[in-house]
């Protein structure tokens with residue numbers, strides 16, 4: 124062994140090299156405050172290794188990027204840990220860099236003769252920021268896609284060259300395949316190569332000038348090895364431990380596959396860019412225009428940072444104090460703005476709803492991609508595009524939520540609010556629904572409620588303007604045709620509910636409800652066939668116990684019990700058709716023609732949705748969502764928001780007292 128080492132040393136002179144590397148003098152003793160540079164080099168090594176590992180499975184194209192990251196995250200052995208390490212070590216690097224910079228300035232380590240090394244450090248900082256920016260896009264998920272677009276748009280605001288730079292970086296005028304390949308080339312090729320080059324220079328230069336000693340009298344001088352190396356190693360291990368814990372227990376997020384057609388309202392840059400994002404939102408800053416606010420002002424601040432060595436050499440001690448003051452002000456400003464941005468996001472209900480939806484989409488994408496059908500060749504984005512569970516709520520929010528609600532919200536987890544700018548005072552108030560909440564549509568609860576509490580069930584309609592007007596006309600003696608939850612044959616029939624819901628009819632009612640739910644046939648509810656069969660008899664023949672509620676449903680709704688067919692106005696019986704009530708076929712027809720005589724006829728108040736407004740594929744997605752006809756899911760439906768939403772929605776108008784005694 125010894126002779127081998129001697130042989131090697133003779134050929135390479137490594138002993139001498141090692142000695143030079145390790146026996147650097149540390150005046151004033153080893154100190155914790157010197158560890159930051161080493162931790163940065165260490166995180167870079169982690170990034171290089173984990174990055175190469177990710178590279179073995181990553182495939183940069185718009186149809187495979189998300190898909191390959193999905194594979195890494197959910198199928199590759201330890202893939203999620205490697206990705207987590209890469210994700211959190213990147214963040215650690217930015218943080219350590221900031222600490223390192225502040226430390227260098229406070230200790231005056233930028234002053235002569237170390238100016239050039241300070242500038243090298245600033246270049247390194249830009250490279251690292253470039254790495255994290257380009258890396259954010261690579262998973263090609265909604266989050267990265269939309270957040271990175273914000274950045275490249277800012278880039279385009281640069282005077283003269285902006286648009287060209289943007290086109291160059293994006294590989295065209297819009298985001299696409301070339302954007303991804305270019306960002307990947309930057310992220311895994313150009314920037315790391317530059318980083319290694321500049322890092323080597325930075326370290327050589329550092330060795331040339333040695334440590335900037337904070338306090339030579341702190342302790343007796345020592346050597347780099349082993350005292351300082353030990354401290355550095357412990358610091359690096361601590362960084363590694365934090366990164367590992369985060370990687371294992373928190374993990375890196377993968378949001379839904381990028382889809383240019385689906386706006387992503389929750390887009391935010393990585394948290395360490397939040398301060399800039401927040402800065403740009405100040406009205407005073409906004410009014411300066413993007414070029415000034417996002418390029419020139421940060422450019423000036425960068426400039427002040429860059430000339431710090433000159434400031435200090437020209438102004439001496441005063442210059443150094445000035446530099447330190449600037450650093451502290453910047454630090455406080457950045458921390459403050461980051462905190463402000465986070466606080467605002469946390470209290471912004473719209474943003475919270477957008478986040479909840481983003482989680483819902485991410486969970487659903489993951490569920491579908493690992494489901495029996497896997498990811499189709501067109502790419503994972505099509506999974507969500509064709510998924511009723513994902514698209515239904517969006518269609519509902521766009522077309523139906525102005526009158527209806529879904530579990531109290533607009534379908535997408537937001538309260539429906541109205542913005543008013545009365546007398547210069549801006550207020551936003553919660554709007555009361557003017558039609559029934561459709562979340563339980565076609566369920567047993569829905570059917571039971573229609574039968575025993577028609578007045579209460581449809582009471583929301585009374586909030587509508589048309590209802591108030593019709594009632595006024597009625598009061599003036601005019602005959603108007605309207606749906607009146609308090610006053611119709613159905614309301615009267617349901618007014619007899621005391622008999623229907625009497626204990627002796629309990630089983631008949633349950634059977635009827637089972638029958639109606641079976642006719643609706645929504646996905647995911649198992650039907651008790653025998654009970655439903657009994658319910659059919661109750662519905663069609665009115666076989667109630669005690670004869671109290673003598674009539675059958677079919678005595679008015681003559682179509683009940685048949686399969687749904689869109690009978691013509693001539694053939695309609697004048698009562699809403701209950702053939703296949705609440706089934707997909709019924710619902711499709713109802714949304715297209717609520718005004719047909721087989722539905723509400725002249726009483727109808729709901730808009731008819733023509734294929735121009737709601738295309739056939741859209742109608743299909745909406746109806747399949749409302750009838751629960753989609754791959755089963757375990758994704759939570761805005762669960763954590765429902766309580767807040769319920770507390771905020773107004774209560775339904777009270778039914779008028781019935782004239783008939785119950």
Ligand code: HEC
Nearest residue numbers: 522523525526527558584714717723726727728729730732
């Ligand atoms: C302008 C308000 C308004 C909009 C928008 C609206 N509806 Fe309605 N909807 C009503 C009213 C009012 C009723 C009560 C019956 C009627 O007028 O036809 C109703 C009834 C319904 C019913 C029947 C409930 C029942 O069993 O009686 C369904 C289902 C329904 N709407 C679905 C939708 C869907 C789906 C959309 C969106 C594509 C939508 N509605 C948009 C006002 C609206």
Ligand code: HEC
Nearest residue numbers: 573574606607611612613616674675676679680698699726
């Ligand atoms: C006396 C006649 C009559 C009887 C009996 C009757 N209904 Fe109705 N039903 C109506 C009328 C009329 C309406 C329309 C309400 C309106 O115009 O205000 C209606 C509306 C409905 C609706 C809403 C339909 C839609 O298109 O959204 C449902 C559901 C319904 N009835 C179910 C039943 C069930 C179930 C029974 C038996 C338990 C029943 N009805 C018994 C007359 C009746």
